[in-house]
Amino acid sequence: MHEFKDVDGVLFDLDGTLISGNHALPWARDLIDASRGHFAIVTNDAEHTASEIAILMGGFGFIVAEERIVTAGMAAIRLAAEEMPGAKLFIAASASLQAYARTLGLNLCQERPDVVLIGRDRKFSYDTIRSAANFVLAGAKLVICNPDLTHPGREGSIVPETGALAASILACTGPVPHQIVGKPEPGIFLAGMKLLGTSPDRTLMVGDNPETDGKGAISVGMNFLKVG
Ligand SMILES: [Mg+2]
Incomplete structure (x- = not known):
């Protein structure tokens, strides 16, 4: 994968998309590189803070600013x-x-x-x-x-x-x-796009769950790429 075409920013789901439990998924590095740094994470996580998730990601070798992580x-x-x-x-x-x-x-x-x-x-x-x-x-x-x-x-x-x-x-x-509040409701997709400063038609949602990541993204006018 080289880079995502025709998008200004990418929203990644976390569990099942970039990580699974206590390890990073094998395609996570390619996905993040393909976003050329224009990405945010939107996760239904209802237990951890963005800061805790940033530390977790750091442990997998991914530098993600906590400000780029929207949790439900x-x-x-x-x-x-x-x-x-x-x-x-x-x-x-x-x-x-x-x-x-x-x-x-x-x-x-x-x-x-x-x-x-x-x-x-x-x-x-x-x-x-x-x-x-x-x-x-x-x-x-x-x-x-x-x-x-x-x-x-x-x-x-x-x-x-x-x-x-x-x-x-x-x-x-x-x-x-x-x-x-969480996916597939529109709120955290909109919050993610606000972080990126992108419009729905120029933002790609990447996730593993068509019911939450997919339906929610499409409902706000974003494109959806399924992984996993
Ligand atoms: Mg997921």
Whole structure:
């Protein structure tokens, strides 16, 4: 692969496209080189910060500025902070995303939140479901970092994802309004293009999942290249 033709910038998915678990995929270097440095990463990751992902990528030999990494987890928190500045937030997410929420002025709480935000919380529990479901029924806005139910794990296993955790809350509440942030929703594609300063017709989305990377990219007018 020499370089991508007729594009001003490339958005890469992360898992299954550039990396898989704890290793880089064999085609990752060619993909990144083909973008001639005009790329950003848009990932449904709802556990790590961009800084953590930049460090991970560095360990694989890829220098990626954290400012070039859009994660669904951080995008969801930014959305909550922009729509409801200083809101009381009940968050089911990693310690690093909780810290990020605090830096944006959100007030983390365990009672009467304005917003319930669900990420890939490895400590998700019965109590989390009980609290979140009751807060949502009492009027808190429900924000879900991504709709994915699972992602591929080692040796053919599956890893439960944010959408599965959120589904347990929605099973208790019944149908309630909620906002989903990750792919295939348009938000993080638009954020990625804003970083690159490119228009949809001149931006290529490269990903392994036609349902999320592909459908989402096409819905905002970008071209899609499937890898993996
Ligand atoms: Mg993927």
